[in-house]
Amino acid sequence: MSAYLDMIKSRAAALKKTVVLCEGEDKRVVEAAAKITKDGIAKIVLIGNEEECKKVAPDVDLSGITLIDPLTSELTDKYAKLLYELRKEKGMTEEMAAEAAKDRTMFGALMLKAGDVDGYVSGACHSTANTLRPGLQVIKTAPGTKLVSSCFIMIAPESGNKFCKDGVFVFADCALNICPTSEQLVEIAKASADTAKVIGGIEPRVAMLSFSTKGSGNDAKYGNTVERVAKAVALAREESPELILDGEFQFDAALVPEVASIKAPGSSVAGSANVFVFPDINAGNIGYKIAERLGGFVAVGPICQGFAKPLNDLSRGCCTDDIVLTVAVTALQAGH
Ligand SMILES: CC(C)(COP(=O)(O)OP(=O)(O)OC[C@H]1O[C@@H](n2cnc3c(N)ncnc32)[C@H](O)[C@@H]1OP(=O)(O)O)[C@@H](O)C(=O)NCCC(=O)NCCS
Numbered sequence: 320m321s322a323y324l325d326m327i328k329s330r331a332a333a334l335k336k337t338v339v340l341c342e343g344e345d346k347r348v349v350e351a352a353a354k355i356t357k358d359g360i361a362k363i364v365l366i367g368n369e370e371e372c373k374k375v376a377p378d379v380d381l382s383g384i385t386l387i388d389p390l391t392s393e394l395t396d397k398y399a400k401l402l403y404e405l406r407k408e409k410g411m412t413e414e415m416a417a418e419a420a421k422d423r424t425m426f427g428a429l430m431l432k433a434g435d436v437d438g439y440v441s442g443a444c445h446s447t448a449n450t451l452r453p454g455l456q457v458i459k460t461a462p463g464t465k466l467v468s469s470c471f472i473m474i475a476p477e478s479g480n481k482f483c484k485d486g487v488f489v490f491a492d493c494a495l496n497i498c499p500t501s502e503q504l505v506e507i508a509k510a511s512a513d514t515a516k517v518i519g520g521i522e523p524r525v526a527m528l529s530f531s532t533k534g535s536g537n538d539a540k541y542g543n544t545v546e547r548v549a550k551a552v553a554l555a556r557e558e559s560p561e562l563i564l565d566g567e568f569q570f571d572a573a574l575v576p577e578v579a580s581i582k583a584p585g586s587s588v589a590g591s592a593n594v595f596v597f598p599d600i601n602a603g604n605i606g607y608k609i610a611e612r613l614g615g616f617v618a619v620g621p622i623c624q625g626f627a628k629p630l631n632d633l634s635r636g637c638c639t640d641d642i643v644l645t646v647a648v649t650a651l652q653a654g655h
Contacts, residue, residue, distance in 0.1 A: 343367015
């Protein structure tokens with residue numbers, strides 16, 4: 320497992336990308352900025368000022384880190400103008416933009432939009448909604464997609480897992496889209512397959528999950544979620560025939576060859592899936608935590624996918640090493 324994480328960091332280091340960390344007021348972020356700089360994983364712009372960084376992390380060497388404080392930076396005006404241009408049609412005035420650009424997460428998102436950094440990481444001390452909203456408002460989605468989604472790279476324990484041949488699975492969307500439509504499930508499947516290749520280094524075999532396998536269950540009286548997933552499978556086949564994808568599957572049918580041969584005979588994905596798309600955030604969030612806590616998998620993420628430029632959210636419970644890893648993943652996304 321640690322070899323896999325080291326590989327992510329060294330691949331990132333080779334790219335020499337610049338990533339903005341928005342929370343210089345947080346000890347873990349300042350420590351991570353120093354570690355990333357020392358290990359050469361990325362160049363870091365840290366939003367904050369020297370006095371405050373020294374206060375929260377007095378022993379940390381800040382050399383090599385670019386510190387920027389939106390309250391005093393000459394860039395703030397430029398970003399306020401950029402924000403105004405981007406949001407005036409949504410009712411933002413120049414005064415509102417001038418005020419909003421001083422916000423650290425918005426300032427970081429605007430740095431990314433302006434091309435002054437290659438990636439953005441925040442969320443150690445802000446909620447997911449507050450971390451991602453500036454990105455959703457100014458970075459927007461990549462060409463060809465209307466949806467930002469998220470996934471976790473799930474790394475098998477060092478002792479191995481007999482179902483996880485490559486040592487890596489991808490679970491989506493466990494953190495962002497609350498109740499995706501069939502069309503959004505297709506977007507999540509495509510983006511997760513891409514992340515599986517780019518970050519996970521595996522050839523994606525996508526299972527669209529449900530409590531039903533190939534029509535075995537029916538919840539027409541309770542929201543039609545089986546139908547929603549089955550429709551997503553049909554749409555994905557039409558839109559992206561090159562994608563190795565099937566469903567709807569129960570998790571065991573997607574994972575276990577013996578169960579697959581009973582419940583979904585003839586499927587090219589059942590029993591060998593490595594990318595699992597959950598029907599909604601309840602299932603996905605619970606599912607990844609079960610794999611983590613009971614299965615001993617390490618969850619890397621949530622990794623955001625579908626943004627026009629790489630922007631990632633940290634968990635507020637994160638540690639310094641999690642931040643280092645998220646910056647490495649962000650750099651890899653920037654290099655793609
Ligand atoms: C991500 C999240 C914060 C978005 O919040 P929201 O209230 O829908 O955002 P808003 O309605 O303010 O939308 C802001 C902008 O983002 C866009 N947007 C929102 N979600 C989007 C998505 N998934 N993909 C692309 N754009 C999106 C909106 O269209 C809007 O654009 P506009 O202002 O230019 O018109 C929300 O989906 C959420 O809270 N998800 C769950 C997060 C969570 O709690 N996770 C816990 C587990 S880690």
